[in-house]
Amino acid sequence: MAENIYLEVVTPEKEVISEKAQIVMAPGSLGEFGILSGHTPFLTTLKTGMIKYTDEKGLERFVFVSGGFAEALPDKVTVLAESAERRKNIDLDRAQKALERAEKRLDDNKKKDVDFVRAQAALERAIRRIDIAKTR
Amino acid sequence: MATLKEVQTQIGAVKKTKQITKAMGMVATSRLRGAQTAMHGFRSYAEKFSEVLGSLSEKAGNDASPLLVPREEVKKINIVLCTSDRGLCGGFNVNLTGKAGSFVKDSAIGAEVEISFTNFGKKGKDWCKNNNFSIVDEHIGVVGTKFGFNIASTAGRKLVDGYLSGDYDEVYIIYSKFISMAKQISTLKQVLPIPAIEKSIEDIEEDAPYVAEHICEPSPDEILGDLLPRSIYVQLYSALLETSTSEHAARMAAMDNATNACNDMIDRLTLAYNKARQASITADLMDIVGGAEALKG
Numbered sequence: 001m002a003e004n005i006y007l008e009v010v011t012p013e014k015e016v017i018s019e020k021a022q023i024v025m026a027p028g029s030l031g032e033f034g035i036l037s038g039h040t041p042f043l044t045t046l047k048t049g050m051i052k053y054t055d056e057k058g059l060e061r062f063v064f065v066s067g068g069f070a071e072a073l074p075d076k077v078t079v080l081a082e083s084a085e086r087r088k089n090i091d092l093d094r095a096q097k098a099l100e101r102a103e104k105r106l107d108d109n110k111k112k113d114v115d116f117v118r119a120q121a122a123l124e125r126a127i128r129r130i131d132i133a134k135t136r
Numbered sequence: 137m138a139t140l141k142e143v144q145t146q147i148g149a150v151k152k153t154k155q156i157t158k159a160m161g162m163v164a165t166s167r168l169r170g171a172q173t174a175m176h177g178f179r180s181y182a183e184k185f186s187e188v189l190g191s192l193s194e195k196a197g198n199d200a201s202p203l204l205v206p207r208e209e210v211k212k213i214n215i216v217l218c219t220s221d222r223g224l225c226g227g228f229n230v231n232l233t234g235k236a237g238s239f240v241k242d243s244a245i246g247a248e249v250e251i252s253f254t255n256f257g258k259k260g261k262d263w264c265k266n267n268n269f270s271i272v273d274e275h276i277g278v279v280g281t282k283f284g285f286n287i288a289s290t291a292g293r294k295l296v297d298g299y300l301s302g303d304y305d306e307v308y309i310i311y312s313k314f315i316s317m318a319k320q321i322s323t324l325k326q327v328l329p330i331p332a333i334e335k336s337i338e339d340i341e342e343d344a345p346y347v348a349e350h351i352c353e354p355s356p357d358e359i360l361g362d363l364l365p366r367s368i369y370v371q372l373y374s375a376l377l378e379t380s381t382s383e384h385a386a387r388m389a390a391m392d393n394a395t396n397a398c399n400d401m402i403d404r405l406t407l408a409y410n411k412a413r414q415a416s417i418t419a420d421l422m423d424i425v426g427g428a429e430a431l432k433g
Contacts, residue, residue, distance in 0.1 A: 010180055010181045010184060011181065011285070012178050012181050012182075012285040012288075012373055013174070013177060013178070013284060013285060015177070015180060028353060029353075030353050040351060041349065041350040041351065042350060042351045042353070043188065043192070043350045043351070043352050043353070043359060044352070044353040044354075044359070045353075045354070045358075045359055045362050045363075067366075069188070069359065069362070071184075071188055071350075078184055080181060080184055080185055080188075082285060082286075082289065082366075083285075
């Protein structure tokens with residue numbers, strides 16, 4: 001069996017994940033990609049979405065990420081994200097409220113597109129969080 | 137000579153003050169621990185971030201992003217001033233506002249420059265108001281508390297937008313750099329345009345084993361364009377964390393000094409009290425002895 005690759009997910013507030021994984025799947029901005037140990041050095045920005053990885057014991061794990069980028073080296077993947085949560089730690093209530101808020105803001109802003117981009121990003125984050133949390 | 141009663145009241149008052157300063161010192165100590173943990177937690181992110189940014193900027197051209205290009209004429213400057221919300225922390229805020237004051241004075245020489253402020257912390261805001269500086273944006277209740285990265289990214293986004301739209305030609309940040317418990321330095325740093333990112337020799341040697349070039353997706357320029365605004369948020373967040381930690385350290389030192397001063401004062405007052413007590417006893421004795429002598433007469 002192939003060697004494991006070290007996965008690190010770091011946000012400005014804390015280190016979310018630091019463990020070995022068999023395979024890491026991440027949502028690159030140009031499409032989803034998978035990384036195994038021995039990958040050639042690779043750098044990409046990430047979309048808001050889900051990182052899926054298989055830990056040493058072969059269990060599938062899911063992590064929400066937004067606003068980040070990933071660097072892959074032959075023995076290590078580092079993900080730097082503005083926010084990241086393991087699936088079990090996602091606050092569903094909060095995401096639901098954020099979803100409502102973002103939808104409302106988008107409705108209000110139909111005439112003047114002041115914070116359109118931000119509201120849309122917030123909406124996307126909320127939807128992704130809810131999607132991931134619902135697979136629990 | 138103060139009367140016994142007066143001295144007693146004074147001692148009581150100083151003791152109460154001491155209780156307060158001691159309690160504040162203890163609160164500052166525990167908050168300092170929290171702030172330091174947050175600072176350390178951020179370090180791994182910040183280090184990795186600057187590493188990637190450094191290696192990217194080597195590949196990308198210097199004009200990859202408008203954030204990198206200095207303006208020929210600098211007419212509008214925005215200063216991000218980080219101070220604390222509350223006082224009782226020694227010269228902490230005065231040092232920071234003093235730094236801002238001298239910077240304003242320096243940049244006003246020989247050029248007509250419009251200066252505006254983005255304030256973090258109530259003390260800096262008050263200072264700006266007293267000096268009639270224009271305030272673009274203010275955030276109270278951030279420094280010294282637990283705050284998330286979103287505070288820095290929201291404020292940072294405004295700075296970047298302001299720079300791109302031409303509202304500011306340069307952006308600086310003034311914050312308190314945390315060196316040690318006993319030393320915090322008020323620091324001025326240029327944020328925008330982003331100063332050329334230099335790679336130290338150390339870094340280059342460290343990277344040597346990875347001979348293979350990174351594959352970048354999308355192109356290095358595009359990734360850099362995405363990362364540079366974020367590097368502003370990272371700087372802002374780290375400045376805020378450092379200022380918070382410094383505030384607590386400064387308050388701790390100030391409260392420690394105050395508690396010591398209280399102890400000295402209590403010692404002095406107790407001495408005065410004892411002297412006064414002795415004097416009154418002596419006077420009473422003299423009266424009794426005098427009376428007895430008179431009766432013998």
